[in-house]
Amino acid sequence: xxxxxxxxxxxxxxxxxxxxxxxxxxxxxxxxxxxxxxxxxxxxxxxxxxxxxxxxxxxxxxxxxxxxxxxxxxxxxxxxxxxxxxxxxxxxxxxxxxxxxxxxxxxxxxxxxxxxxxxxxxxxxxxxxxxxxxxxxxxxxxxxxxxxxxxxxxxxxxxxxxxxxxxxxxxxxxxxxxxxxxxxxxxxxxxxxxxxxxxxxxxxxxxxxxxxxxxxxxxxxxxxxxxxxxxxxxxxxxxxxxxxxxxxxxxxxxxxxxxxxxxxxxxxxxxxxxxxxxxxxxxxxxxxxxxxxxxxxxxxxxxxxxxxxxxxxxxxxxxxxxxxxxxxxxxxxxxxxxxxxxxxxxxxxxxxxxxxxxxxxxxxxxxxxxxxxxxxxxxxxxxxxxxx
Amino acid sequence: xxxxxxxxxxxxxxxxxxxxxxxxxxxxxxxxxxxxxxxxxxxxxxxxxxxxxxxxxxxxxxxxxxxxxxxxxxxxxxxxxxxxxxxxxxxxxxxxxxxxxxxxxxxxxxxxxxxxxxxxxxxxxxxxxxxxxxxxxxxxxxxxxxxxxxxxxxxxxxxxxxxxxxxxxxxxxxxxxxxxxxxxxxxxxxxxxxxxxxxxxxxxxxxxxxxxxxxxxxxxxxxxxxxxxxxxxxxxxxxxxxxxxxxxxxxxxxxxxxxxxxxxxxxxxxxxxxxxxxxxxxxxxxxxxxxxxxxxxxxxxxxxxxxxxxxxxxxxxxxxxxxxxxxxxxxxxxxxxxxxxxxxxxxxxxxxxxxxxxxxxxxxxxxxxxxxxxxxxxxxxxxxxxxx
Numbered sequence: 048x049x050x051x052x053x054x055x056x057x058x059x060x061x062x063x064x065x066x067x068x069x070x071x072x073x074x075x076x077x078x079x080x081x082x083x084x085x086x087x088x089x090x091x092x093x094x095x096x097x098x099x100x101x102x103x104x105x106x107x108x109x110x111x112x113x114x115x116x117x118x119x120x121x122x123x124x125x126x127x128x129x130x131x132x133x134x135x136x137x138x139x140x141x142x143x144x145x146x147x148x149x150x151x152x153x154x155x156x157x158x159x160x161x162x163x164x165x166x167x168x169x170x171x172x173x174x175x176x177x178x179x180x181x182x183x184x185x186x187x188x189x190x191x192x193x194x195x196x197x198x199x200x201x202x203x204x205x206x207x208x209x210x211x212x213x214x215x216x217x218x219x220x221x222x223x224x225x226x227x228x229x230x231x232x233x234x235x236x237x238x239x240x241x242x243x244x245x246x247x248x249x250x251x252x253x254x255x256x257x258x259x260x261x262x263x264x265x266x267x268x269x270x271x272x273x274x275x276x277x278x279x280x281x282x283x284x285x286x287x288x289x290x291x292x293x294x295x296x297x298x299x300x301x302x303x304x305x306x307x308x309x310x311x312x313x314x315x316x317x318x319x320x321x322x323x324x325x326x327x328x329x330x331x332x333x334x335x336x337x338x339x340x341x342x343x344x345x346x347x348x349x350x351x352x353x354x355x356x357x358x359x360x361x362x363x364x365x366x367x368x369x370x371x372x373x374x375x376x377x378x379x380x381x382x383x384x385x386x387x388x389x390x391x392x393x394x395x396x397x398x399x400x401x402x403x404x405x406x407x408x409x410x411x412x413x414x415x416x417x418x419x420x421x422x423x424x425x426x427x428x429x430x431x432x433x434x435x
Numbered sequence: 436x437x438x439x440x441x442x443x444x445x446x447x448x449x450x451x452x453x454x455x456x457x458x459x460x461x462x463x464x465x466x467x468x469x470x471x472x473x474x475x476x477x478x479x480x481x482x483x484x485x486x487x488x489x490x491x492x493x494x495x496x497x498x499x500x501x502x503x504x505x506x507x508x509x510x511x512x513x514x515x516x517x518x519x520x521x522x523x524x525x526x527x528x529x530x531x532x533x534x535x536x537x538x539x540x541x542x543x544x545x546x547x548x549x550x551x552x553x554x555x556x557x558x559x560x561x562x563x564x565x566x567x568x569x570x571x572x573x574x575x576x577x578x579x580x581x582x583x584x585x586x587x588x589x590x591x592x593x594x595x596x597x598x599x600x601x602x603x604x605x606x607x608x609x610x611x612x613x614x615x616x617x618x619x620x621x622x623x624x625x626x627x628x629x630x631x632x633x634x635x636x637x638x639x640x641x642x643x644x645x646x647x648x649x650x651x652x653x654x655x656x657x658x659x660x661x662x663x664x665x666x667x668x669x670x671x672x673x674x675x676x677x678x679x680x681x682x683x684x685x686x687x688x689x690x691x692x693x694x695x696x697x698x699x700x701x702x703x704x705x706x707x708x709x710x711x712x713x714x715x716x717x718x719x720x721x722x723x724x725x726x727x728x729x730x731x732x733x734x735x736x737x738x739x740x741x742x743x744x745x746x747x748x749x750x751x752x753x754x755x756x757x758x759x760x761x762x763x764x765x766x767x768x769x770x771x772x773x774x775x776x777x778x779x780x781x782x783x784x785x786x787x788x789x790x791x792x793x794x795x796x797x798x799x800x801x802x803x804x805x806x807x808x809x810x811x812x813x814x815x816x817x818x819x820x821x822x823x
Contacts, residue, residue: 094742095744095748123738126754126767160736161741163738220742263723263742263746337607340818341821343814346817346818351608356483357484358482358651359483360483366483379550426811430728430731431734
């Protein structure tokens with residue numbers, strides 16, 4: 048299976064985006080639409096301060112059907128109480144009216160600054176007329192949901208007669224917990240709501256739940272899949288493989304475009320006692336600011352990887368059994384062998400992708416986590432995010 | 436109780452430092468000595484890759500007596516196998532010979548790069564003759580143990596007739612877990628080994644264990660206290676109060692001088708369901724890169740504090756009960772009240788100390804954690820730590 052060179056929407060899906068004046072420049076409002084009501088499933092942030100759109104979204108997704116998604120960026124409508132929930136409903140209502148679909152088949156998302164009310168009338172006014180601008184190019188919608196992303200993110204691939212398309216935004220406040228940033232998956236395959244739900248949870252667990260840009264779990268994380276059935280039935284095993292592959296690819300793209308990031312860091316753990324422990328090790332590596340800065344500077348300070356494994360005090364590890372590889376090259380294998388080729392290490396660390404493989408030689412637990420380096424760019428963006 | 440204006444060593448304690456050529460400039464070797472054998476207690480890192488000095492130190496401290504400490508910086512002697520342990524023993528032996536004390540009363544510490552062997556003969560040679568340079572000024576020893584610290588750290592205060600002195604280094608790879616970076620406490624008070632051990636663990640729990648610069652738990656963390664008894668008995672309640680106060684003050688100084696830091700951040704949690712949950716919330720706040728960068732930029736993005744509380748999914752919190760204060764001023768109190776005075780907030784965040792008080796109004800659990808902001812300076816230091 049291969050991703051399409053230019054991503055496209057599956058049959059029946061279209062999108063549009065516009066500027067409603069929340070951001071100083073660029074689009075800040077997007078609308079996604081399915082010509083026929085779609086079976087749908089979704090997962091949301093586990094943060095205990097979920098945004099108003101998440102509170103409403105949990106209600107909406109219960110029916111298992113969606114016809115439209117409406118998303119604004121710049122203000123996240125989080126920590127905004129009853130007024131916030133009412134504003135989320137007003138966004139759904141405005142989008143429903145514009146698309147001619149039931150209000151309870153519209154999923155709302157908002158992303159941006161926390162603890163600020165939405166200028167709801169501005170958003171309602173901007174939704175009017177948006178339906179006319181609908182296009183089958185997912186990058187159009189992807190552009191409208193960006194915050195600090197440096198480019199819009201969409202991908203698609205074919206599964207038999209059907210197409211699967213993902214649209215996402217990421218960048219900062221990203222260590223999803225049982226859900227993810229904003230990711231929308233669209234397909235014209237015919238799939239049941241319960242089947243979609245099971246596949247989505249399994250794929251998210253291996254992709255977005257193993258992604259971290261900065262250890263901070265957003266209050267707005269939402270991942271939704273819509274299947275409108277226009278392409279008929281598909282091989283479900285093949286569809287799941289496509290979904291998992293797409294989610295992992297998108298997680299990598301989100302990591303690579305993390306705030307200020309210049310590199311993708313992959314932590315591949317093998318031989319841990321359990322899968323759960325492998326996940327903890329993998330996350331410890333991609334979340335360590337010292338490993339992130341080592342990768343950024345291509346500084347051959349690989350002892351920091353030992354530190355990160357060792358700080359997982361609740362997990363099994365034996366210093367004398369550990370092997371570490373960087374981009375496939377063995378760099379640490381034996382407690383007594385601590386000489387390594389410094390120039391080779393610098394070269395291995397200097398590319399745009401740093402894969403850190405750790406074999407614990409204890410059991411069969413494996414996991415991969417997706418992260419990025421930590422640079423002055425992250426500091427710059429986040430020291431003035433509110434103000435910019 | 437007040438700290439001495441100029442820190443001094445208690446009776447019978449002296450120290451010296453020198454350069455043995457590990458660092459390009461500045462001292463990199465320190466020796467601390469007690470004229471009479473002292474009762475002693477210590478706690479060490481819980482990282483599963485403890486350095487060779489920690490492996491040896493755990494053995495040494497079992498007897499409860501110490502006469503000297505020898506410390507090098509630049510190379511941490513971690514992940515170095517049997518050769519590393521033998522090198523730690525050789526450091527202890529050289530210091531014992533120089534001071535004329537038993538080898539098993541010498542505590543060794545090493546701090547710096549991981550997975551590199553010590554040039555042990557260089558160190559042994561530098562120890563010879565160091566005894567002659569011994570002085571009662573703790574800043575002399577503090578200078579010899581610095582890595583990326585911007586200034587040496589020592590403080591002292593009087594407890595009755597006795598003096599309590601702390602010498603420490605901190606800066607990076609700092610989120611101690613049941614122990615701490617390098618902290619040495621010296622006193623001429625007469626205290627039992629078991630009493631010292633209990634007091635040390637309790638004080639460390641409220642101070643260094645609540646400190647985090649960058650979430651990374653060092654493989655070398657060591658905190659040791661020596662009591663040589665030369666000042667006779669003291670009021671133990673008063674002594675404990677002095678020890679706790681000193682440890683908290685030193686934790687603050689270590690946070691304030693975290694790698695690249697420009698500000699001290701204090702997270703004070705009140706009204707949590709339990710003390711354990713209060714500690715988790717406090718750590719979540721000081722470890723959030725988004726809060727750290729907000730403080731750095733004095734950006735009034737206080738919604739990030741809600742995010743950090745909410746991402747502690749295992750802890751009780753109710754959005755509608757939470758109150759947040761910055762440096763004593765109420766900035767968030769009600770889900771529906773999300774307007775705040777932006778200029779006031781910017782002013783509150785712009786000082787050298789940002790105290791974030793969060794009241795959960797659920798129970799009696801309180802805790803305070805000590806952290807710092809995240810700046811370009813941290814990135815710069817850690818993208819080339821090995822190379823510099």
